[in-house]
Amino acid sequence: MRNTITKISLFILIGILISGCASEKKVPNGKKLLTKNEIQVNTKKEKRELIHNQLYQKPNSDILGYHFRLNLYNLAKPKHDSIYKAKFIANPEKYKRKSKWLSAKQVNRLGESFWYAGIHEFLMKSGEAPVIIDEKSTKKSTALLKSYYFNNGFFNTKTKYEIDSISAKKAKIKYTVNTGNAFFIDSLQTKILSPELDSLYNSKKTSSLIKTGNQFKSEDFKGEIDRITSHFRNNGIYLFQQNYINFEYDTINKKNKVGIELKINDYSYREGDSTKTKPFKAYKISEVNIYTDYKASKTKSEKKDTTKITYNNFNVFSKGELKYKPKAISDAVFITKGSLYSDIKTNLTSRYFSNLKVFNYPTIQYDFDPKDSTQSALIANIYLTPRKKFSFGTSLDFTHSNIQDFGIVATTSVSIRNIFNGAETLDIAGRGNIGNSKDLANPSDSFFNVFEYGVDMKLNFPRIFMFFNTDKIIPKSMIPTTTFNVGYAKQRNIGLDKENFTSTLSYNWTPKRNILARFDLLNIQFVKNINLGNYFRVYSSSYNTLNTIARENLPTDSDFFDEKNNLIIDSKTNEFLTSSLGNNPTIILNDVDRKIVNSINERKIRLTENNLIFASNFTYTKTTKTDFNDENFYSFKTKVESAGNFLSLMARASKQLNNQDGSNTIFEVEYSQYIKNELEFIKHWDLNRKKIVAFRSFVGIAIPYGNSNSIPFSRSYFAGGSNDNRAWQSYSLGPGRVAAFNDFNEANLKIAMSAEFRFNFFGQLNGALFVDAGNIWNVLDNVTDEKAVFSGLNSLKDTAVGSGFGFRYDFNFFVVRLDLGFKTYIPSEESNKKWFRDYNFSNSVLNIGINYPF
Incomplete structure (x- = not known):
């Protein structure tokens, strides 16, 4: 760890030294490179970004103090063409030799190649020219500072500046601001010529942003103009525009006070060569x-x-x-x-x-x-311009996963608009996936030995379909829709060869412009596992653990093993589980091994059983994001889901018999019963100059009850992956401080937090430094391993921490992302080995993703 920190520190130090030497390289003699702006307001140092953004000239951009783009620019040779020609002028024989095996034309064109010309043009375009101190710009900055404070009520603001030389070619600028006393509003008068406008204004006068006693702020007046205009235009005043509103300010014979008069003129219009006016009226x-x-x-x-x-x-x-x-x-x-x-x-x-x-x-x-x-x-x-009745779409993707070494996914879809003449839309999509897996049996020796296919249908109605009128609860101004989805998928040679049927009946509406609500009245999923004998081939880590225990407790010539002394899948793995567990085991294990084997068996039973989920859920989302480019916002999302209650009533009404475990069944399938809640909060801070701090927190818990003592795999939580803790691969972290021996680790409680500092290198290439923290735990279910169970705040010490850096390339319509995560705190390690145990490139995890993680 010490060597790692030393190397990192040395690298940073060398970078700083190189930066310091190179930054002045292209500063002309007699000029100064702007290294820093200092602002002092009323004798106090001002550090707020808002104030510094008022300055016209700012130092070159940096990444944690390193002037990356400036140094890129300094590496470029601006006169690369003349340098190329000069080397042949100095050595004519060299030009003759090259011309013999190329040609004179090709030798000349070589000077325009990327190596001689393009690389320098790229460096200059991607880099950033040094910011040279310009006194005209500096004076403009003082004027902008004065204007800012004037607009905030400091009418007697005085500003000045001083250029402080640091070296022969470097200097910083010190700005001094003396604001004087702030002015406050002591009166508000109105002069509204049109009677109808005067009446409308007075009806909402209490909502005015201009209030006596408040400090004068120009933004309040801009907001008031917007408020008045919006109020008038939403109450029939069709011809009204903002330019009819004027404010007059009076500070004569007033000490730090200002009187305000609001004036709204009549409507003016051209008639012939003259301009006439008339009172505004409602239309x-x-x-x-x-x-x-x-x-x-x-x-x-x-x-x-x-x-x-x-x-x-x-x-x-x-x-x-x-x-x-x-x-x-x-x-x-x-x-x-x-x-x-x-x-x-x-x-x-x-x-x-x-x-x-x-x-x-x-x-x-x-x-x-x-x-x-x-x-x-x-x-x-x-x-209204109608869209086409039918539209078709296709896509082709190449995939790789821990099950498929190579896969091809093709989808085709058709959309039918206005299908029932009520502005409904029907989307039907078919998908197919063929792939190769070297880990699966392949008797025919074909390359594509796995496949999956499925079909999905979505029918959307532009209204709420319910057995009662919902207009008073969800009026049409909330733009409600009803969506019915049905989907079916089947796998072959993928995992346990599942058949998956899904169906949802959901209602969507927007209570306010920045709020979305969704209620799934029905959310049904039925998962049927076909190839149960493939379990230990898919969950190889569980098999390896079981195989090791079997080798330690059985003779090598036992019929449980094949010729390579491995436990035979599937017959002998199941027999070993049956023989070593129960009240009268024939294979006697020590307590530790028995506990591990029992955990493997319980997990196998849960993951191989068919699942029937009959749920309802409600999702509420709020965001302050105004548009795609807004990077100063927050969003909040919560989801509540309940499953199994309706089926429980059906089971009782139909007097369904319990199975051997005492659980109720529907169509001979145990149905899941649980309640689930999730909370997510995301916040972005825009630091300007393409620097952004992004934060995300997530808490989710699913509690089984009634007919269930665990959560179905498809509804449980996992940790790790490109959108989670990026120092661990998907499903490889947790639960708790368990040194996971399962392939797909999951649990029913998850806590996660992530923070990123995002910045721009040049052009469309961006970078990020990130820290991820979180884990999954079991709580209130059938897992008893204390390492995996969340037992209170003390369990938070098992929170895993990952950190790293990443690169993003913005294609405008999507972002390609590469993140490299390093395990910073590993909860499953011994107490003295948790921090920076595997903090190196050999144990790092490369994540490839599309768009930002949050």
């Missing part, structure tokens, strides 16, 4: 026209050729016979006849139609109604 919707076959190239005159249907005060136009049920179209429209104009209703209508996946994003336009004598009516025109 109502007189007609709503919906065009279901709109094309951008279509002219208004072509509307005469369409068929018109009037339904619930909506005029629905179509080319020929209407292909949609009128209710399916009208349910998506929140703009209603007789209502006031509203931006919210317009946006909600656009979102709803877009969410249907039957139309492209709609176009909504408003025209003044020429038949309205009061000139305060609007006609809403909604133009």
